[in-house]
Amino acid sequence: MLEELRCEACGKEATPLSSKDIELLMTEIEGWELIEKEGVPQLEKQFRFKNFKLAWDFTNKIAEMAEEEFHHPSIVLEWGSVTVTWWSHSIKGLHRNDFICAAKCDQLSP
Template sequence: MSETICDLTNRSCKPCEGGTPPLTRAQAGEMMQQLDDGWVLAEDASYIEREFKFKGFAKAVYTTNLACFLADQQGHHPDIRMGWGYCNVRFSTHAVNGLSENDFICAAKLDAMVKTQDG
């Protein structure tokens, strides 16, 4: 599993073009195996989501900032909700109305960044 995650973390997002179909539920399910267990695949396979939990506000802010930095770096922007003790990150690809490989690349990169932050 770690080799595959490494593969995703070493890749970069590609610009999405119209007319590209979203990943099927089966394809998304296969890609989920490459992510941390904290990620959840939506029932309709339209997004992946992870809630990071903390014992305070600061780490939630730091994780939100990591997700924002990653989004800016990759040109692929998640929906983020945060508050005291949590940061919720949801990836989907609006251009395809569902999931693309970019979502999984960003999720794997975010996982790696959070693990580095945790020490």
């Protein structure tokens, strides 16, 4: 299972995932959308909460996990929701690390 894996170092020499690999890994995470921003494929999901405090707490959990994995997402915190977006900046695309961290986010959500 993806959430049990650890991120690996991903430098500019790493190869972005192929469309086929992305399609396969998308079946292992639930509710995540494959989006494209400025030509870069990304994973995005909005998590809903009853209030700002619960959303804030979740944001902090994601930040702690991201530091542990040394892989950092875009996080948008709003009243009652948190939108998380993963992609690998160094390769301007998706890497297995993005899917690992998406799966870990799902495990952190209440």
